Amino acid sequence: MSLWRSRSDRSHGAGPSRRSLLTAAGAGGLGVAAGALGHSVAANAAPRMALVSDVVPFYGEHQAGIDTQAQDRMHMAAFDVTATGREELIALLTEWTAAIEQMTRGAEVGQDGATGGDYEAPPEDTGEAIDLSASNLTVTVGFGRSLFTDGRKARFDLGGKLPEALISMPHFPGDFLEEARSGGDIVVQACADDPQVAVHAVRNLARIAFGRARVRWSQIGFGRTSSTSATQKTPRNLFGFKDGTANIMSEDGAALSEHVWVKGAQGPEAWMNGGSYLVARRIRMHIETWDRSPLGDQERIIGRTKRGGAPLSGGDEFTEPDFEMPGRGGPVMPVDSHVAIAHPRVNGGVRMLRRGFNYTDGSDGLGRLDAGLFFIAFVVDPRTHYVPMQNAMAKNDALSEYLRHTGSGLFAVPPGVQPGGYLGQGLFEL
């Protein structure tokens, strides 16, 4: 028997199972609303009894927050590590692991939580999530290239452990990256159905890190631009189009195995087995320009109908596009449409697990909304599964004219944790 339990085998902890709770609530006939009810408990004023479980198990072969059904809200933060010693870094990761495990099951951080312990000492938990449920919180941690090397010499004796896939991301055509929105030694992706729960997670991890790591950048996202489960309806991005129709779904174990999870890595990279690589790109959309484009142009740029999301070659949202079908003056699917450029057939068959969120960060000095897509993808290797496609898109995709990449990050996401272990343990001990 494997030491690892698969995600589907994970217990729901000490709490009653989703099924038994639904039955207890006498709401068996509303089975389709199970996830919905869980969400309601989190986000509304009704008594916060655990009508259904909204806890995503923390322990497992893989970290949660990758093949987890996408939650409604995200708070991502990248940290620069200021600690200089290896033991200090391990201590930080160990403390974070304990806190993440507590927060993901809806508990308060520390032994005494928000209000216990010494009245004349700062509380261990900041308290703003006291009455909130777990809200399907997941916290996913990854390591940036700068954690391993400062460009000249190794940091934390980790030089030999730097995976080849954790590249310095090349410059892509059209990049307008801001240093203050890019990079970072460690990334934390907190997702939950309640934004206050996600913010609480990042804030408490930042607090634990005080003196050892500090926030380099952080980003709030909402909505789901990418569906990650066959049970979720495809959400829309801020261009008004469905986004993520061809995404890898969490039910598709074969695609996850082929395109997302690292496996069979040897020697100094063995610590990444069961992990993945997280690509983050802050993509500002020129929505004012887009909004003044004719519907026909918009659909030809995307390659899909706006309302239904069907390819312009016909069918419905999930019909495979016909790139040969003739239209007026060329294929009915324009060769520079987003769908044509991003399709696996022209990208060596590679696919990504996208898990992005829309964002709106107020407005800029010109009265334009600073809004767009915070793109997140998990891939087995960014050299094969991100860089070629992004090069093709930046060069040829008609959509690129409406986009500006303002932030970028690439992180090696280690595998999941078993009880007694800590996040990234293999990096130090394997």
Added chain:
Amino acid sequence: MSLWRSRSDRSHGAGPSRRSLLTAAGAGGLGVAAGALGHSVAANAAPRMALVSDVVPFYGEHQAGIDTQAQDRMHMAAFDVTATGREELIALLTEWTAAIEQMTRGAEVGQDGATGGDYEAPPEDTGEAIDLSASNLTVTVGFGRSLFTDGRKARFDLGGKLPEALISMPHFPGDFLEEARSGGDIVVQACADDPQVAVHAVRNLARIAFGRARVRWSQIGFGRTSSTSATQKTPRNLFGFKDGTANIMSEDGAALSEHVWVKGAQGPEAWMNGGSYLVARRIRMHIETWDRSPLGDQERIIGRTKRGGAPLSGGDEFTEPDFEMPGRGGPVMPVDSHVAIAHPRVNGGVRMLRRGFNYTDGSDGLGRLDAGLFFIAFVVDPRTHYVPMQNAMAKNDALSEYLRHTGSGLFAVPPGVQPGGYLGQGLFEL
């Protein structure tokens, strides 16, 4: 019979009522979760059938979004009007009224919506809310002092209509206001249970305004820092404390009448009858400093217990504080505690309808979260109901040390609209 229908008399439009839908869903036994279910339909992957109505009626004596049960998310935007003619301003408000009425019942903007009409023309609706329900969207519009006068001469022939209560807000101790986050000719407060619905509303209004008004600032908020209904649990602010225990509830008609709604205004101010004044303050919290304060200090600064929200003089959350109860070296309720300073007994009995939201706008250059409270209050007169209290708080409140006001706005919110009318009509025609 009055020409106005009270809010409680409003019909739910053409859709089935909340009650009939609940019954139809066979979920009568889950009555407590009615609002919750509505939310779920909006934010989750379940089929978006109208299980329950989540439409807040647009027409009425007052604008919606004031005494409406607080939604989960907010997008507020202030506009500078670039149109110079009175007729152009009226046309903008008329077009906005039509679009707001459509969006608040979950419809797309315009005659042809997101995908109808001329294929070679820009769509009338931007489309990102196509599959989303109304999500209890409310859009509330108010006018800033700068719409009436540029400081020397009247704009839009509105000089004589400037209400005396629409003052230039005085400078308060500790203000660090940023020009780019303050003021504005017109404010739009969009609230919904789904952030994408709120963002869609502001974006489409900005689009309609193109060439006539442009966004000066905008702000995204989440959570509810202030409960506005007795059926809602008191939410927590980012200090981890319950906030809004003593707020005016939407069920409290007498308090609304006394402290929120303008009535009996004569002559040039008659257009404000049925309206209110909106005070907006972006209050950044020094949460890193707060988080390092002992629990005892935090509770003495607020005047309440952190977990239960009871006053330090005892009882539970809703127990009236006893400001005379002796403690060690002074009253058990510190005289400079937030509760003591903000209490109506020392503020001439005035109360506010608060409707604020937490915000997090990433982090600053020093690795600190730019987070806090976007304070919103509706009051009958800011001269009596906001300025004195804010002066007292800024000068004496122990909490002020942890706060920095970075944005400010004051807006005259006209009354509601009847079919055929437009927002602010009385301003031009009374």
